[in-house]
Amino acid sequence: MSAQLRALAAEICYQVIDQGKSLSEALPKGQQKLPFAPDKALLQEICFGVMRQLPQLETVCQQLMDKPLIKQLRPLQFLIYVGIYQLKFLRIPDHAAISETVEAARLLKGQNLTKLINAVLRNVQRKPELFDFCQASSAVQFNHPGWLINELQQAYPEQWQTIFTANQQKAPLWLRVNQQQISPDAYLKALDEAGIAASQPFAYLPVAIKLEQACDITTLPGYAEGWFSVQDAAAQHAAFFLAPQASERVLDACSAPGGKTCHLLELAPALQLTALDRDATRLQRVTENLERLKLSARVVAADVLDTASWWQGELFDRILLDVPCSATGVIRRHPDIRWLRKKTDIAPLTVLQQQILQCAWQLLKPGGTLLYATCSVLPAENSEQLQQFLAQQSDASLLSLPELGVNSWQILPGEQDMDGFFYALLHKAA
Numbered sequence: 001m002s003a004q005l006r007a008l009a010a011e012i013c014y015q016v017i018d019q020g021k022s023l024s025e026a027l028p029k030g031q032q033k034l035p036f037a038p039d040k041a042l043l044q045e046i047c048f049g050v051m052r053q054l055p056q057l058e059t060v061c062q063q064l065m066d067k068p069l070i071k072q073l074r075p076l077q078f079l080i081y082v083g084i085y086q087l088k089f090l091r092i093p094d095h096a097a098i099s100e101t102v103e104a105a106r107l108l109k110g111q112n113l114t115k116l117i118n119a120v121l122r123n124v125q126r127k128p129e130l131f132d133f134c135q136a137s138s139a140v141q142f143n144h145p146g147w148l149i150n151e152l153q154q155a156y157p158e159q160w161q162t163i164f165t166a167n168q169q170k171a172p173l174w175l176r177v178n179q180q181q182i183s184p185d186a187y188l189k190a191l192d193e194a195g196i197a198a199s200q201p202f203a204y205l206p207v208a209i210k211l212e213q214a215c216d217i218t219t220l221p222g223y224a225e226g227w228f229s230v231q232d233a234a235a236q237h238a239a240f241f242l243a244p245q246a247s248e249r250v251l252d253a254c255s256a257p258g259g260k261t262c263h264l265l266e267l268a269p270a271l272q273l274t275a276l277d278r279d280a281t282r283l284q285r286v287t288e289n290l291e292r293l294k295l296s297a298r299v300v301a302a303d304v305l306d307t308a309s310w311w312q313g314e315l316f317d318r319i320l321l322d323v324p325c326s327a328t329g330v331i332r333r334h335p336d337i338r339w340l341r342k343k344t345d346i347a348p349l350t351v352l353q354q355q356i357l358q359c360a361w362q363l364l365k366p367g368g369t370l371l372y373a374t375c376s377v378l379p380a381e382n383s384e385q386l387q388q389f390l391a392q393q394s395d396a397s398l399l400s401l402p403e404l405g406v407n408s409w410q411i412l413p414g415e416q417d418m419d420g421f422f423y424a425l426l427h428k429a430a
């Protein structure tokens with residue numbers, strides 16, 4: 001089992017890095033092959049760890065191998081990273097980490113490489129100096145691609161190192177209490193009675209509850225009853241900022257998988273809410289989440305830009321635009337993003353974001369509000385996007401964000417233990 005787990009980890013890392021699959025796609029398929037929960041958790045821990053440390057693992061290998069393994073042997077190269085990661089970062093006894101990794105090589109048809117793998121891992125065990133990266137490039141020191149380091153150095157001359165450090169941390173487990181089912185205070189009490197330590201860090205956002213320790217959410221009080229959802233506190237600010245009222249007409253234009261859709265309805269269940277997304281598969285999750293939380297909305301699979309195909313002709317009071325973005329704010333939760341996202345992805349994304357913003361603006365009532373949101377830390381997708389929009393749209397102005405009193409908010413990863421996010425609230429002249 002343990003060798004199988006290592007072989008699965010190597011295959012998953014290979015699929016992500018060499019074949020461009022996301023971890024959220026590849027990892028669950030691997031986990032399905034493991035019957036026991038602790039093994040599933042260890043598989044995740046190893047895959048996340050290799051993504052987080054990849055440049056350093058590669059650098060160590062460069063010092064110990066003549067050349068990296070190529071072509072059909074690539075999964076075995078990732079197996080070596082898996083082995084090194086265990087030796088350096090996990091509390092698995094060295095002899096077990098080495099023998100299971102060598103055994104995994106056989107499962108990956110690498111019988112001829114077992115000696116090499118054994119030798120590399122024993123060298124790692126003996127030579128701690130291999131992990132001295134003081135003289136290495138910043139890409140290796142900070143375990144992120146060079147283009148992203150350059151972007152963030154420019155955008156945040158004072159904070160860029162803190163961002164990369166935060167991206168290497170495990171994200172905390174945040175819950176959003178479904179206030180239609182239970183009050184935040186009553187839920188905190190239920191957690192306390194179950195012996196689960198939790199806090200309520202935002203006085204103005206009492207539904208946001210942070211657990212001291214990660215756990216299996218299905219074991220938390222009220223899981224089956226829909227008392228809570230898992231959602232980072234940064235994302236929980238969206239519904240709070242948009243502040244929907246009673247039976248208003250609201251559009252959530254990029255809604256899947258529905259975290260913010262459900263929160264809007266938890267605040268105001270009588271809303272006439274249209275939850276749109278162009279990805280019908282992801283949209284299925286919106287329907288499931290609505291059902292679990294006993295909420296309802298008009299769920300539509302359509303491209304927001306193709307208004308003729310879905311818009312019924314009535315303007316909206318409020319619009320949430322949680323636009324597709326680089327997701328550079330959520331790297332600590334999705335450590336593969338730093339390798340999957342390329343510098344060349346950013347310009348097309350900003351074009352799409354501007355198109356969505358322009359299109360949605362036409363669907364907003366005069367006097368209405370629109371919340372622009374991304375989980376990005378790149379100014380091109382955030383502040384610069386807003387500047388461009390405001391320069392063209394004379395009936396648009398920025399509103400100050402409730403409780404914060406600022407016109408826009410760039411949350412950096414790790415700030416108040418949150419994901420990186422951007423918010424700006426726009427008002428349309430009446």
Ligand SMILES: C[S@@+](CC[C@H](N)C(=O)[O-])C[C@H]1O[C@@H](n2cnc3c(N)ncnc32)[C@H](O)[C@@H]1O
Pocket residue numbers: 235253254255256257258259260261276277278279282302303304305322323324325356
């Ligand atoms: C950041 S995610 C939304 C997350 C969601 N708001 C939540 O809180 O669960 C962006 C979504 O935009 C959708 N999307 C991208 N382009 C779109 C378009 N032109 N029209 C509608 N949806 C689009 C994607 O399929 C994706 O689900």
